[in-house]
Amino acid sequence: MSEMPDRLRDGLPKPVVLETSRKTAGWGLFTPHPEPVLTVQPGACVTIKTVSWVGATVPEGPVAYFEALGVPADQVLPELLEVATIPRPEGSSCHILTGPISIEGAEPDDVLEVRVLDVSPRVPYGVHITGPDCGVLGDLLERRSTRLFRLDPEQRFYPFGGGIEIPFRPFAGIMAVAPPTSAGTVSANPPDRWGGNMDFRDLVAGSTLYLPVFQPGGMFYTGDTHGAQGHGEVSQTAIEHSMAVTVQFLVHKGGALKFPRAEDADHVWCMGIHEDLDEAMRIANREVVDYLIAVMGMRDDEAYRFSGLLADFKVAEAVNGNKVIVAEVHKDRLRPLLGGADLPVVGGGLH
Amino acid sequence: MSEMPDRLRDGLPKPVVLETSRKTAGWGLFTPHPEPVLTVQPGACVTIKTVSWVGATVPEGPVAYFEALGVPADQVLPELLEVATIPRPEGSSCHILTGPISIEGAEPDDVLEVRVLDVSPRVPYGVHITGPDCGVLGDLLERRSTRLFRLDPEQRFYPFGGGIEIPFRPFAGIMAVAPPTSAGTVSANPPDRWGGNMDFRDLVAGSTLYLPVFQPGGMFYTGDTHGAQGHGEVSQTAIEHSMAVTVQFLVHKGGALKFPRAEDADHVWCMGIHEDLDEAMRIANREVVDYLIAVMGMRDDEAYRFSGLLADFKVAEAVNGNKVIVAEVHKDRLRPLLGGADLPVVGGGLH
The missing domain is CATH 2.60.120.580 (Acetamidase/Formamidase-like domains)
Structure with missing residues (x-):
């Protein structure tokens, strides 16, 4: 086609x-x-x-x-x-x-x-x-x-x-x-x-x-x-x-991710994957907090606060044994931290 | 203010x-x-x-x-x-x-x-x-x-x-x-x-x-x-x-809702509420299927198909004992069924 x-x-x-x-x-x-x-x-x-x-x-x-x-x-x-x-x-x-x-x-x-x-x-x-x-x-x-x-x-x-x-x-x-x-x-x-x-x-x-x-x-x-x-x-x-x-x-x-992440022009996505949706939710929240701390340099309480005020959680998939919840952060919210530069989504150096 | x-x-x-x-x-x-x-x-x-x-x-x-x-x-x-x-x-x-x-x-x-x-x-x-x-x-x-x-x-x-x-x-x-x-x-x-x-x-x-x-x-x-x-x-x-x-x-x-619903200009929302997120998910899916059958007149298999292809599920709230998952349907998807008329969200007659 x-x-x-x-x-x-x-x-x-x-x-x-x-x-x-x-x-x-x-x-x-x-x-x-x-x-x-x-x-x-x-x-x-x-x-x-x-x-x-x-x-x-x-x-x-x-x-x-x-x-x-x-x-x-x-x-x-x-x-x-x-x-x-x-x-x-x-x-x-x-x-x-x-x-x-x-x-x-x-x-x-x-x-x-x-x-x-x-x-x-x-x-x-x-x-x-x-x-x-x-x-x-x-x-x-x-x-x-x-x-x-x-x-x-x-x-x-x-x-x-x-x-x-x-x-x-x-x-x-x-x-x-x-x-x-x-x-x-x-x-x-x-x-x-x-x-x-x-x-x-x-x-x-x-x-x-x-x-x-x-x-x-x-x-x-x-x-x-x-x-x-x-x-x-x-x-x-x-x-x-x-x-x-x-x-x-x-x-x-050396990026050392625990779970998959993703991005497009407007969003950063951190995934939580588990057979239990409540546990998938905890992992997704932990993943976005880890991202905000390790990659964006926030303190733990401010990262957790940010996740509650500015991250959205959606069910990507609920039918394949393990389920996927995605934490979504709009890049416009984070860009000011980097003076408008491209946001890194993972740590480590590009090979 | x-x-x-x-x-x-x-x-x-x-x-x-x-x-x-x-x-x-x-x-x-x-x-x-x-x-x-x-x-x-x-x-x-x-x-x-x-x-x-x-x-x-x-x-x-x-x-x-x-x-x-x-x-x-x-x-x-x-x-x-x-x-x-x-x-x-x-x-x-x-x-x-x-x-x-x-x-x-x-x-x-x-x-x-x-x-x-x-x-x-x-x-x-x-x-x-x-x-x-x-x-x-x-x-x-x-x-x-x-x-x-x-x-x-x-x-x-x-x-x-x-x-x-x-x-x-x-x-x-x-x-x-x-x-x-x-x-x-x-x-x-x-x-x-x-x-x-x-x-x-x-x-x-x-x-x-x-x-x-x-x-x-x-x-x-x-x-x-x-x-x-x-x-x-x-x-x-x-x-x-x-x-x-x-x-x-x-x-x-006589609208006889089981769970809350909501809408804005662009979306219809059906809620699933339960202490377990997996059960909240099932309720939210059942609610949107019931809406599509009872209010929009779809057959059960087509309503379920529609929910899988055109409904999005998001976690509205995950911290208050009972949790809330919302099934979201964009009204543009449903409007053709009614020739562009306002979509009903519940059955029953307006008092």
């Missing part, structure tokens, strides 16, 4: 393209010591052509699945057919992940900065699925409910019906690094300290994600791309839609 | 003024069958001159308390001194509540609509308090930390220090009706189905709150006014600041 806009290319290296295939992708599982499918230098840009999991997990196979929803076979990505033939390992989530990408020089206790440059649809449709045992109200529905949503030609919205438009705001539901060795091999369904299935819908093009590094090279994966979702993803899925995700990687030496 | 702007008076009845005194106010306690301090007809406007609790609960009394913070005695509201002499009943919260106001014709199972017309400061300062056992991170601080914040002359912000401005966005932390008889007499600290200490910072002038009615006359209270707060109120208090709150009351016969 669309290509990365020229304005995002200015001054940036030409992206390396990583296709999804049996060799570069797999079912949703993170291992601490994976073999990279691509190795790049810090500063490199990569376009990762991901495929959504929808249609790959059903016995009838992707083509029959999508034909039943009115999608012709030539609009089903060939990579989806290819990945669907990979045996699904025990304990994996349903997601198809592309990667991992090794970033040279990234070491444990560093921070991997992932600048999201572009997220573009690869097919003109997405799918939303809900039903019994799905989401926050798992007992609401008696029958599975699947809907195909076609993107309008200008890629602005999906029609919901009754004149309602769902704004098209694509992002990657999963961006992760390999977990620490102590975590072992884990499902990609619950998000955790290594990022993963955070489903934080503000990580659109123009935003930047910061992930703690646990393994040499970081080992970055992405997938589970979404065209639209509310904060919370409460009905279990977003509009699941295959996207090409273009990112630039940078490495901060 | 300021008066209600003329534009808000157009076509509205002149507000009745309710002063705070020993006769019209008391410590934070709700009883199912209170005596009203004022009775009005539906459609009436009332300006409630509230006083913040800060300085009223300390042994040295309000004047000495504020003088130690640099506030001259003539800037301490006389009503605060008067209310401070009322013995504080066992089980009450620290809040000073003004009311209750009886709205004629409001009966159990009706809905009380409270249009917030104006919230204006009565003194030029507010106070923020945090410390040990305060807020989401009760173990963060070793010492109590109190700060006086002076409002800038144009009433746009409070200076935080270092050039940081805290936008002035005043609202009433508590708006409530009398609880159901089955609940008995309860502290005003935890918010609940009858509203109360929701600390939902978007209930500024121009917003409207809808409360389920449990007792004849509804019996409306307000107080705990705030000049600024983030969603979450995580450090325990807002900038606690005495305000004059002007509201208009309307009654919906």
Whole structure:
């Protein structure tokens, strides 16, 4: 579909393209010591052509699945057919992940900065699925409910019906690094300290994600791309839609993050991730206070005060085993401290 | 300080003024069958001159308390001194509540609509308090930390220090009706189905709150006014600041709400209130789904889908025993269903 806009290319290296295939992708599982499918230098840009999991997990196979929803076979990505033939390992989530990408020089206790440059649809449709045992109200529905949503030609919205438009705001539901060795091999369904299935819908093009590094090279994966979702993803899925995700990687030496952080032009975001929402809330509050103390230089009581008066807490995702609460601070509130300079989001020096 | 702007008076009845005194106010306690301090007809406007609790609960009394913070005695509201002499009943919260106001014709199972017309400061300062056992991170601080914040002359912000401005966005932390008889007499600290200490910072002038009615006359209270707060109120208090709150009351016969709802020009808000954030989340999701089914006429699977794709969930308040999660829907998403007409937020007929 669309290509990365020229304005995002200015001054940036030409992206390396990583296709999804049996060799570069797999079912949703993170291992601490994976073999990279691509190795790049810090500063490199990569376009990762991901495929959504929808249609790959059903016995009838992707083509029959999508034909039943009115999608012709030539609009089903060939990579989806290819990945669907990979045996699904025990304990994996349903997601198809592309990667991992090794970033040279990234070491444990560093921070991997992932600048999201572009997220573009690869097919003109997405799918939303809900039903019994799905989401926050798992007992609401008696029958599975699947809907195909076609993107309008200008890629602005999906029609919901009754004149309602769902704004098209694509992002990657999963961006992760390999977990620490102590975590072992884990499902990609619950998000955790290594990022993963955070489903934080503000990580659109123009935003930047910061992930703690646990393994040499970081080992970055992405997938589970979404065209639209509310904060919370409460009905279990977003509009699941295959996207090409273009990112630039940078490495901060010794940033030593505990949980992921993120930013866009206007906001700093600190994440709390836990199976219990109250605990996720405590972690998110602790994370924003730590940021204000360690990076912005506030005293502990003033940092806590600031978090109560000027931070907003929202539920990014409430349905994936672990839940995500994001503390949001508007940059306008903090900029005066730095005389209008760019705000740092993590400590450590850029590599 | 300021008066209600003329534009808000157009076509509205002149507000009745309710002063705070020993006769019209008391410590934070709700009883199912209170005596009203004022009775009005539906459609009436009332300006409630509230006083913040800060300085009223300390042994040295309000004047000495504020003088130690640099506030001259003539800037301490006389009503605060008067209310401070009322013995504080066992089980009450620290809040000073003004009311209750009886709205004629409001009966159990009706809905009380409270249009917030104006919230204006009565003194030029507010106070923020945090410390040990305060807020989401009760173990963060070793010492109590109190700060006086002076409002800038144009009433746009409070200076935080270092050039940081805290936008002035005043609202009433508590708006409530009398609880159901089955609940008995309860502290005003935890918010609940009858509203109360929701600390939902978007209930500024121009917003409207809808409360389920449990007792004849509804019996409306307000107080705990705030000049600024983030969603979450995580450090325990807002900038606690005495305000004059002007509201208009309307009654919906048979609206039969389970939990409070609210709206402003751009949003519909459905609240989930519970001591456990996960349960508050479930209630908020159920509330927005019920709204979409009962008021907007959607099928259950489409309502649940809509809530996942187009509703945002934020933590309004996480520190008052019961916590509040608000499901937010932008009205632009729903307006096409009604051909651009005003969106109803509750069922039932306007009285």
